[in-house]
Amino acid sequence: MRTIDDLDVAGRRVLVRSDLNVPLEDGRITDDGRIRAALPTIEALRARGAKVVVCAHLGRPKGQVRPELSLAPVAGRLGSLLGADVALAGDVAGDSARATVDGLAGGDVALLENLRFEPGETSKDDAERGAFAARLADLADLYVGDGFGAVHRRHASVFDVPALLPHAAGGLVVAEVEVLRRLTERVERPYAVVLGGSKVSDKLGVIDSLLGKADRILVGGGMVFTFLKAQGHEVGKSLLEPDQLGTVREYLRRAEETGVEFVLPVDIVAAAAFAADAEHEAVPAAAIPADRIGLDIGPESGKLFASRLAGTRTVFWNGPMGVFEMEPYAHGTRAVAQGLIDSGAFTVVGGGDSAAAVRRLGFDESSFSHISTGGGASLEYLEGATLPGLQALED
Ligand SMILES: Nc1ncnc2c1ncn2[C@@H]1O[C@H](COP(=O)(O)OP(=O)(O)O)[C@@H](O)[C@H]1O
Numbered sequence: 001m002r003t004i005d006d007l008d009v010a011g012r013r014v015l016v017r018s019d020l021n022v023p024l025e026d027g028r029i030t031d032d033g034r035i036r037a038a039l040p041t042i043e044a045l046r047a048r049g050a051k052v053v054v055c056a057h058l059g060r061p062k063g064q065v066r067p068e069l070s071l072a073p074v075a076g077r078l079g080s081l082l083g084a085d086v087a088l089a090g091d092v093a094g095d096s097a098r099a100t101v102d103g104l105a106g107g108d109v110a111l112l113e114n115l116r117f118e119p120g121e122t123s124k125d126d127a128e129r130g131a132f133a134a135r136l137a138d139l140a141d142l143y144v145g146d147g148f149g150a151v152h153r154r155h156a157s158v159f160d161v162p163a164l165l166p167h168a169a170g171g172l173v174v175a176e177v178e179v180l181r182r183l184t185e186r187v188e189r190p191y192a193v194v195l196g197g198s199k200v201s202d203k204l205g206v207i208d209s210l211l212g213k214a215d216r217i218l219v220g221g222g223m224v225f226t227f228l229k230a231q232g233h234e235v236g237k238s239l240l241e242p243d244q245l246g247t248v249r250e251y252l253r254r255a256e257e258t259g260v261e262f263v264l265p266v267d268i269v270a271a272a273a274f275a276a277d278a279e280h281e282a283v284p285a286a287a288i289p290a291d292r293i294g295l296d297i298g299p300e301s302g303k304l305f306a307s308r309l310a311g312t313r314t315v316f317w318n319g320p321m322g323v324f325e326m327e328p329y330a331h332g333t334r335a336v337a338q339g340l341i342d343s344g345a346f347t348v349v350g351g352g353d354s355a356a357a358v359r360r361l362g363f364d365e366s367s368f369s370h371i372s373t374g375g376g377a378s379l380e381y382l383e384g385a386t387l388p389g390l391q392a393l394e395d
């Protein structure tokens with residue numbers, strides 16, 4: 001892959017695809033790790049006199065303009081971290097974007113509005129995606145792919161635009177790939193993978209390939225209920241992927257056959273509602289009441305998970321063990337983070353929310369070997385999948 005050092009950027013418009021998908025609460029950024037991770041590439045381009053046009057997504061607005069998912073707070077934080085004004089365009093690739101880009105001088109930075117306000121960004125239709133990509137490409141002379149957390153998405157700004165412009169990989173993408181390559185090429189065993197979070201349908205599929213790679217797979221977070229249900233247990237109102245029950249049963253069967261150890265929670269914190277002040281208690285994982293929702297793994301599971309991480313040499317973790325944003329449901333995530341640290345293994349934590357969780361829960365980032373900005377992206381990389389956003393930069 002070419003890097004930004006291979007591009008002649010002075011005075012030219014450089015479209016930088018970053019992943020600035022940060023967690024928000026009431027319109028405020030609760031963790032700016034992804035913005036900080038995007039800075040080195042933007043700063044390097046500015047220093048070389050580029051007109052930097054940053055583009056990124058926030059949440060999943062599904063092609064609709066949703067004012068609460070405007071990148072305005074991100075533009076503000078990016079500006080204060082850069083110590084420079086960041087002009088936010090009023091649209092993604094319309095008249096306002098054009099005027100904003102036209103107003104840039106060398107060394108200036110602008111941010112386009114949330115890419116996913118445009119249906120073309122995420123469209124599965126090649127022509128629709130291509131038409132939007134052409135509008136984006138029209139705003140720039142060069143393209144830099146630096147949004148590692150989104151490289152697994154075949155989206156216009158990730159996959160199609162680099163085909164239309166001279167392009168290079170940004171520093172974040174280069175650094176992330178270097179660390180993750182270590183987990184695919186020379187992994188030290190025992191190798192454990194911890195999976196959780198809420199993007200269950202996206203991430204269940206990677207277990208298929210992990211069964212041939214990992215020695216232990218620990219499952220918590222919103223992912224666990226499809227496993228519990230597949231084993232015949234009641235899961236109440238917890239997150240569930242009913243279509244995946246057969247797949248999960250097959251995973252459990254194959255794990256037994258191949259000697260891969262699946263570690264599932266033995267207890268669950270079950271709450272009366274999805275709220276911090278809801279009545280809640282730890283119940284056996286096999287006995288979740290029908291009117292309750294599972295929001296964390298229980299204390300016994302926290303101990304069990306930590307014990308199964310002890311003695312490992314490599315751990316990859318994606319997805320919080322519970323709804324850590326609410327203190328009553330943060331214990332499992334805290335226990336697993338501590339388990340990674342205590343294991344002494346080479347530890348990689350991946351994912352926007354997982355990385356935010358370790359910071360929010362007070363862990364020192366340097367306690368982990370690597371904190372990746374990508375959850376789904378790093379899982380798919382480890383799976384050996386071809387990632388559209390990396391493939392597009394290789395050509
Ligand atoms: N049992 C659960 N039910 C619902 N949501 C959960 C549960 N456990 C964890 N989550 C949520 O998962 C979200 C993160 O999931 P995900 O986006 O897959 O992780 P990452 O961003 O690290 O890849 C968090 O916001 C957390 O609140």
Ligand SMILES: O=C(OP(=O)(O)O)[C@H](O)COP(=O)(O)O
Nearest residue numbers: 021149150351352374375376377
């Ligand atoms: O947050 C992200 O991924 P992650 O939760 O897997 O870390 C990326 O910004 C990609 O977002 P998407 O999963 O809505 O495509």
